[in-house]
Amino acid sequence: MTDPARIPVTLIPGDGIGPECVDAARRIIEATGVPIAWEEHVAGAEVFKAGLPSGVPQETMDSIARTRVALKGPLETPVGFGEKSANVTLRKLFETYANVRPVREMPGVVTPYSGRGIDLVVVRENVEDLYAGIEYMQTPSVAQTLKLISVKGSEKIARFAFEYARSEGRTKVACATKANIMKFSEGTMKRAFERVAPDYPEIESWHVIVDNAAHQLVKRPEQFEVLTMTNMNGDILSDLTSALIGGLGFAPSANIGNEVAIFEAVHGSAPKYAGKDVINPTAVILAGVLMLRHLGLVEEAAAIEHAIFVTLEGGILTGDVVGYDRGTPTSAYTEAIIGNLGKRTENWTIREVTPLQLPQLDPRPDYVRPASRAVVGLDVFVESPLDAAELGASLMDLTRDTRLSLKMISSRGTKVFPPTGALTETGDHFRCRFIIKENPGDLPDEDVHQVLARISREHTWMHVEKLQEFDGELGFTRDQGEN
Amino acid sequence: MTDPARIPVTLIPGDGIGPECVDAARRIIEATGVPIAWEEHVAGAEVFKAGLPSGVPQETMDSIARTRVALKGPLETPVGFGEKSANVTLRKLFETYANVRPVREMPGVVTPYSGRGIDLVVVRENVEDLYAGIEYMQTPSVAQTLKLISVKGSEKIARFAFEYARSEGRTKVACATKANIMKFSEGTMKRAFERVAPDYPEIESWHVIVDNAAHQLVKRPEQFEVLTMTNMNGDILSDLTSALIGGLGFAPSANIGNEVAIFEAVHGSAPKYAGKDVINPTAVILAGVLMLRHLGLVEEAAAIEHAIFVTLEGGILTGDVVGYDRGTPTSAYTEAIIGNLGKRTENWTIREVTPLQLPQLDPRPDYVRPASRAVVGLDVFVESPLDAAELGASLMDLTRDTRLSLKMISSRGTKVFPPTGALTETGDHFRCRFIIKENPGDLPDEDVHQVLARISREHTWMHVEKLQEFDGELGFTRDQGEN
Numbered sequence: 008m009t010d011p012a013r014i015p016v017t018l019i020p021g022d023g024i025g026p027e028c029v030d031a032a033r034r035i036i037e038a039t040g041v042p043i044a045w046e047e048h049v050a051g052a053e054v055f056k057a058g059l060p061s062g063v064p065q066e067t068m069d070s071i072a073r074t075r076v077a078l079k080g081p082l083e084t085p086v087g088f089g090e091k092s093a094n095v096t097l098r099k100l101f102e103t104y105a106n107v108r109p110v111r112e113m114p115g116v117v118t119p120y121s122g123r124g125i126d127l128v129v130v131r132e133n134v135e136d137l138y139a140g141i142e143y144m145q146t147p148s149v150a151q152t153l154k155l156i157s158v159k160g161s162e163k164i165a166r167f168a169f170e171y172a173r174s175e176g177r178t179k180v181a182c183a184t185k186a187n188i189m190k191f192s193e194g195t196m197k198r199a200f201e202r203v204a205p206d207y208p209e210i211e212s213w214h215v216i217v218d219n220a221a222h223q224l225v226k227r228p229e230q231f232e233v234l235t236m237t238n239m240n241g242d243i244l245s246d247l248t249s250a251l252i253g254g255l256g257f258a259p260s261a262n263i264g265n266e267v268a269i270f271e272a273v274h275g276s277a278p279k280y281a282g283k284d285v286i287n288p289t290a291v292i293l294a295g296v297l298m299l300r301h302l303g304l305v306e307e308a309a310a311i312e313h314a315i316f317v318t319l320e321g322g323i324l325t326g327d328v329v330g331y332d333r334g335t336p337t338s339a340y341t342e343a344i345i346g347n348l349g350k351r352t353e354n355w356t357i358r359e360v361t362p363l364q365l366p367q368l369d370p371r372p373d374y375v376r377p378a379s380r381a382v383v384g385l386d387v388f389v390e391s392p393l394d395a396a397e398l399g400a401s402l403m404d405l406t407r408d409t410r411l412s413l414k415m416i417s418s419r420g421t422k423v424f425p426p427t428g429a430l431t432e433t434g435d436h437f438r439c440r441f442i443i444k445e446n447p448g449d450l451p452d453e454d455v456h457q458v459l460a461r462i463s464r465e466h467t468w469m470h471v472e473k474l475q476e477f478d479g480e481l482g483f484t485r486d487q488g489e490n
Numbered sequence: 491m492t493d494p495a496r497i498p499v500t501l502i503p504g505d506g507i508g509p510e511c512v513d514a515a516r517r518i519i520e521a522t523g524v525p526i527a528w529e530e531h532v533a534g535a536e537v538f539k540a541g542l543p544s545g546v547p548q549e550t551m552d553s554i555a556r557t558r559v560a561l562k563g564p565l566e567t568p569v570g571f572g573e574k575s576a577n578v579t580l581r582k583l584f585e586t587y588a589n590v591r592p593v594r595e596m597p598g599v600v601t602p603y604s605g606r607g608i609d610l611v612v613v614r615e616n617v618e619d620l621y622a623g624i625e626y627m628q629t630p631s632v633a634q635t636l637k638l639i640s641v642k643g644s645e646k647i648a649r650f651a652f653e654y655a656r657s658e659g660r661t662k663v664a665c666a667t668k669a670n671i672m673k674f675s676e677g678t679m680k681r682a683f684e685r686v687a688p689d690y691p692e693i694e695s696w697h698v699i700v701d702n703a704a705h706q707l708v709k710r711p712e713q714f715e716v717l718t719m720t721n722m723n724g725d726i727l728s729d730l731t732s733a734l735i736g737g738l739g740f741a742p743s744a745n746i747g748n749e750v751a752i753f754e755a756v757h758g759s760a761p762k763y764a765g766k767d768v769i770n771p772t773a774v775i776l777a778g779v780l781m782l783r784h785l786g787l788v789e790e791a792a793a794i795e796h797a798i799f800v801t802l803e804g805g806i807l808t809g810d811v812v813g814y815d816r817g818t819p820t821s822a823y824t825e826a827i828i829g830n831l832g833k834r835t836e837n838w839t840i841r842e843v844t845p846l847q848l849p850q851l852d853p854r855p856d857y858v859r860p861a862s863r864a865v866v867g868l869d870v871f872v873e874s875p876l877d878a879a880e881l882g883a884s885l886m887d888l889t890r891d892t893r894l895s896l897k898m899i900s901s902r903g904t905k906v907f908p909p910t911g912a913l914t915e916t917g918d919h920f921r922c923r924f925i926i927k928e929n930p931g932d933l934p935d936e937d938v939h940q941v942l943a944r945i946s947r948e949h950t951w952m953h954v955e956k957l958q959e960f961d962g963e964l965g966f967t968r969d970q971g972e973n
Binding site for chain 2: 068091095104134135149153194218224246247249254255376391392431433456460463469470473477482
């Protein structure tokens with residue numbers, strides 16, 4: 008069935024306006040004459056409703072695992088079905104660790120920033136961070152989400168950002184983190200970026216605090232070319248950037264891994280516009296352009312990009328730009344782009360791209376190997392109706408003859424025992440920090456089990472963290488007010 | 491020493507440009523004739539350098555605990571001293587749970603948004619969330635930060651946002667969260683907001699996904715009046731908003747708790763401009779305006795606000811606005827405002843405010859009381875050089891005769907055992923989910939200790955979470971790929 012001369016690509020029309028956008032992109036791509044064999048598969052709302060909590064059927068998974076490339080429309084998670092976004096599931100199951108979100112000023116799309124030549128790319132880490140959605144109700148009234156950031160994942164995305172810049176001939180890469188508050192997780196990203204940067208001496212690089220990055224993106228967006236960051240921050244800042252250039256109708260997205268790449272629009276399924284021939288399909292068409300480049304079909308990619316710019320320069324604009332009462336219909340817009348294939352814009356630069364070199368990192372699981380390590384304590388998270396002083400007295404009593412001693416109790420990161428004289432409010436959730444009495448020491452698991460058993464005698468705990476040292480450096484942070 | 495007719499206020503000049511800004515604000519406030527007795531105290535760089543890791547001396551703490559009101563300049567955490575921001579320490583130790591960040595278009599300060607009448611307030615939760623900086627190196631190469639969000643903290647900030655809107659006669663309050671990805675933590679904020687909203691029937695309210703909020707703030711900022719959110723998201727979005735109106739020079743901030751309120755600028759200490767008489771002190775002056783309102787001195791507050799607007803309308807602008815080569819010096823700008831006290835702007839509205847009613851919530855620690863609860867499993871986070879299949883086989887073996895059975899193993903939130911056919915990369919950090927065999931069941935701590943002891947025989951674990959059910963609802967999330 009498959010023509011060996013044709014490149015197989017998985018096509019997922021998706022939900023809401025997805026099929027119209029994907030159809031427009033497919034028709035334009037085919038009009039360039041590229042030899043693609045589409046494998047159409049489903050995912051999203053209908054799959055959830057059929058009872059599959061992931062929203063992605065095995066056939067779709069198998070197709071992507073085979074083709075290694077997918078072009079997709081937005082997927083919905085219907086309320087009441089499934090807990091997880093099928094969009095995110097696809098990204099994570101195929102380890103597409105880099106989310107690439109280019110935005111640039113488009114002809115005829117007037118914004119407060121028009122004329123300033125915005126042309127930047129957010130490179131967002133795509134599989135780690137809060138986005139993993141690892142959550143626990145610690146008590147009936149305290150929720151916890153884990154933010155997990157790995158050294159390897161951070162180096163991979165940092166290196167990817169520089170490689171991406173190089174492949175597009177860009178000269179500046181910035182990294183935005185909240186390392187000043189989260190020295191370990193966000194700091195891991197910052198340090199990885201700073202370690203990788205010297206390998207790209209032709210590229211200017213700098214770090215910016217993420218809240219300042221949001222500020223700078225509004226104040227002077229033209230200063231950025233490539234901006235890389237962890238997943239959740241990248242989610243917010245990339246959506247910010249798409250507003251700078253006129254909205255989600257022009258914002259494509261590539262999810263790139265070393266094995267698989269998935270191309271899509273940033274926008275959602277916008278069900279209220281579905282089937283009305285009014286939506287702007289440019290974002291998915293531009294996702295198709297990114298896909299063609301990924302497949303090495305750079306001339307066809309450039310032809311489509313030129314045709315889009317020529318079309319927009321000709322004043323052919325969809326309803327999201329000029330108002331839905333007078334926008335060009337989706338179908339006519341698509342035809343116009345097809346009609347403009349072969350024409351070249353004179354006023355706007357279409358980038359020449361060279362193949363992207365994907366980072367290849369040490370595959371060993373123990374990516375960082377400390378020369379020395381020790382367990383030096385334990386944080387036990389306790390649910391208790393007691394106040395901090397009562398709880399502290401009880402815990403000291405229970406653990407008196409163990410190898411650990413209670414150092415402090417905190418509430419939401421603020422020390423409340425021993426008392427600081429502060430006005431911190433507490434609830435039913437306390438973090439109780441025990442430190443090993445020997446110095447230096449390394450706590451065996453039997454002693455951990457003993458302390459937990461002692462606490463269990465009188466208290467309810469729901470969460471334990473070992474306190475570790477690696478190469479003599481503390482592997483845990485102090486609390487606010489902990490001197 | 492203290493004149494009983496005078497209102498005591500703690501004054502912290504702070505670092506870098508802090509003393510100049512604070513001095514400008516103090517002089518203008520004094521020029522209105524308000525009866526304030528300033529208690530000047532230190533915090534920040536010098537304190538860190540003197541060896542106090544919190545950056546806040548006890549005398550300063552004591553003064554704030556006594557006066558309950560502080561006006562402060564920015565505080566630096568010098569590199570190599572202290573782990574925590576002294577700004578954050580003050581907010582947390584005094585339980586100033588609400589961070590209020592108003593921004594509005596200012597006369598003469600030209601931005602791409604000029605003429606659109608931006609006038610909005612971000613109300614940010616100020617003591618919970620990732621900002622607590624509770625971090626652990628899980629393995630030598632995986633960092634973790636805890637995002638903790640409480641029901642009570644969320645209700646308090648949601649209610650505060652509505653009360654703040656009411657006190658300023660505003661008619662719209664939006665809540666921005668990432669509840670679609672973090673159903674527990676960010677979902678707690680969303681649900682609290684939706685529970686509280688009906689108590690304010692005169693105020694229009696809605697929820698917006700936080701990345702869309704960032705997008706909307708750039709695209710159509712004038713749609714927002716009050717926007718409330720959790721701490722980290724609020725950090726990013728409030729810094730975004732200050733760029734909409736011309737920068738940090740005009741962005742004041744109030745940290746308000748039920749006991750203490752601390753007023754400051756959003757900006758940092760900007761050491762390179764310190765002592766040069768060139769900086770824009772408006773943000774701290776506007777923080778002073780917020781402070782006077784908080785103290786009930788609403789006429790003096792309005793007088794200063796009018797004087798600032800009249801000064802700006804008169805074209806007296808600092809270097810951050812017109813360029814440092816031709817900006818009005820800080821001292822002359824301050825004098826101009828003092829000279830304009832008593833004048834009223836004709837073209838700009840100064841809001842009339844009524845006293846803010848601070849929310850009073852149930853003080854009991856067990857804020858949510860489920861009718862039933864059970865421990866139904868255990869997530870054990872293991873550091874291992876094995877692959878997922880080997881680790882899975884070993885864990886099944888070790889726990890075979892316990893009350894728990896291994897359900898799955900995941901890597902950064904994506905299921906990797908039993909295998910899904912996906913391409914997920916793993917490292918040395920695995921989450922191993924054990925579920926109780928009985929149904930329904932409630933796992934006693936002895937069985938938890940037994941399973942941990944079994945795992946300890948062959949593996950290294952560093953983190954344990956009990957899996958709980960409250961009122962029959964799962965208190966933990968599923969993984970990506972977990973059907």
